[in-house]
Amino acid sequence: MPGVSLAKSILRPHPAAAWNRSLERRIRVIVLSLLGGLLLSGLAAVALWAIVIRETAEAADLTLLFPVLLVAMVLVTVAAHRHLAARPAVRLEPGRLTVWFRGLNPFTTTVHPLRRDRLLPVGLLQEPQGLFLVLQEPEGPRVRLPLAVGAFPALAAWLLDGDGPVTPAVRARLEGLQKVFVEPAAWPRAELNPRLDFLFHFSLPFAFRRSLAGKPEPTTDDLERFYRMSRIGSDFLYLHELAGEVSSLLPGFALPREDAFRIACVLRVRTELDRALAALEAVETPEELPKELVARWRSHLKYHDLPSPPYSGITARLLSGVAHYARVHPEGEIHTHDGDTHVNHFVAVRYTEKWMNTSPLEVIDLAGRVMRVNQDEAETCTALRLAAPHLLHLHVASYMAFRDRWWFSRLKRKIGTAG
Numbered sequence: 001m002p003g004v005s006l007a008k009s010i011l012r013p014h015p016a017a018a019w020n021r022s023l024e025r026r027i028r029v030i031v032l033s034l035l036g037g038l039l040l041s042g043l044a045a046v047a048l049w050a051i052v053i054r055e056t057a058e059a060a061d062l063t064l065l066f067p068v069l070l071v072a073m074v075l076v077t078v079a080a081h082r083h084l085a086a087r088p089a090v091r092l093e094p095g096r097l098t099v100w101f102r103g104l105n106p107f108t109t110t111v112h113p114l115r116r117d118r119l120l121p122v123g124l125l126q127e128p129q130g131l132f133l134v135l136q137e138p139e140g141p142r143v144r145l146p147l148a149v150g151a152f153p154a155l156a157a158w159l160l161d162g163d164g165p166v167t168p169a170v171r172a173r174l175e176g177l178q179k180v181f182v183e184p185a186a187w188p189r190a191e192l193n194p195r196l197d198f199l200f201h202f203s204l205p206f207a208f209r210r211s212l213a214g215k216p217e218p219t220t221d222d223l224e225r226f227y228r229m230s231r232i233g234s235d236f237l238y239l240h241e242l243a244g245e246v247s248s249l250l251p252g253f254a255l256p257r258e259d260a261f262r263i264a265c266v267l268r269v270r271t272e273l274d275r276a277l278a279a280l281e282a283v284e285t286p287e288e289l290p291k292e293l294v295a296r297w298r299s300h301l302k303y304h305d306l307p308s309p310p311y312s313g314i315t316a317r318l319l320s321g322v323a324h325y326a327r328v329h330p331e332g333e334i335h336t337h338d339g340d341t342h343v344n345h346f347v348a349v350r351y352t353e354k355w356m357n358t359s360p361l362e363v364i365d366l367a368g369r370v371m372r373v374n375q376d377e378a379e380t381c382t383a384l385r386l387a388a389p390h391l392l393h394l395h396v397a398s399y400m401a402f403r404d405r406w407w408f409s410r411l412k413r414k415i416g417t418a419g
Helices: 015-053 059-085 152-160 168-180 184-189 192-201 205-213 220-230 236-249 255-267 270-281 291-303 314-318 377-387 402-418
Strands: 008-010 089-093 096-100 111-115 123-127 130-135 143-146 333-336 339-342 346-350 361-365 370-373 392-394
Touching: 015 059, 015 184, 015 192, 015 205, 089 152, 123 168, 123 377, 152 168, 168 192, 192 205, 192 220, 205 220, 205 402, 220 236, 220 255, 220 402, 236 255, 236 402, 255 270, 255 346, 255 361, 255 392, 270 291, 346 377, 361 377
Parallel strands: 346 392
Antiparallel strands: 008 089, 089 096, 096 111, 123 130, 130 143, 333 339, 346 361, 361 370
């Protein structure tokens, strides 16, 4: 089997993925660095004042530096965990793939052996950190692997070998990724267009938008790709504003109208909802929302016959500490201890995954009602997105989105000048 190695290799992020991650975290890192620096400086100043200025330097005074060392140790531990967690290790064998998730968390299983003949059809998910491969055996946990890594050619060769657990759509996607892949060593010397193709197909949104904003002569196709990348990781209120602007610039582009309707459901503004639904029904060729589903939603909104989703009442909010789980079946049924429902009743899913996983999963229906799940949030979110591609994955980052607006204004100004 070409390209497959039996050696255990670490999936190091591609330079483009590392740049994308840096752009995503830049503002947050700057703020946290300033706060951490002020805290460490204050603790060190107190220790130096007691030891040097008061001239009471003794061996026992070194204990005053303990708070500084304690805070520094916590920061170093978090940084080491993030560094290792972003670099899983894999070993590829002809009929087997073994994954080691590296990190400093002793409470999770880190080794996942996966047999090719037992794998379910693989899935692909677009995340702010890049495109992820989702692997799973029956009754086993889902394993997510980043694809924007230096070892992507070997991983793709293992997946595409023979029939395998790859659907025709995923196979075509992987073959397309092979064509646009840029070797890590060649990335610094790559030209702009190959860079943009790599960033777009491997779903690296921050790096793509940053690069495209600096393109000398962008086209309307570039504007469409810019919007597609803006849907990954952007604040949903900014996305609602962007969808209106892109719809006016690209009347034949259906995706912004679909997003505008889904966000209008989340905002629960009836006039906006009616206007967005009328614009959506005028779309001749929908992309993510089939005509049959839109007609069903129109009927539900007209006759107010949409059942309440589980975990959306006042009792569920008061009992938020109770285990609110959801089991998603591949055909779209959602089973909960508060009742069963179907993914077609929902329009969006929102999950802000944090380091300690303290944020609940929110699934939002046509009426803007929220089903909150506080058990296995990440697993449930992945299962929902794989079972229901029509769900819009919402992010809450910044309600101002200065950087996103700046990149889009540069792109729009260049396209307007060229037109």
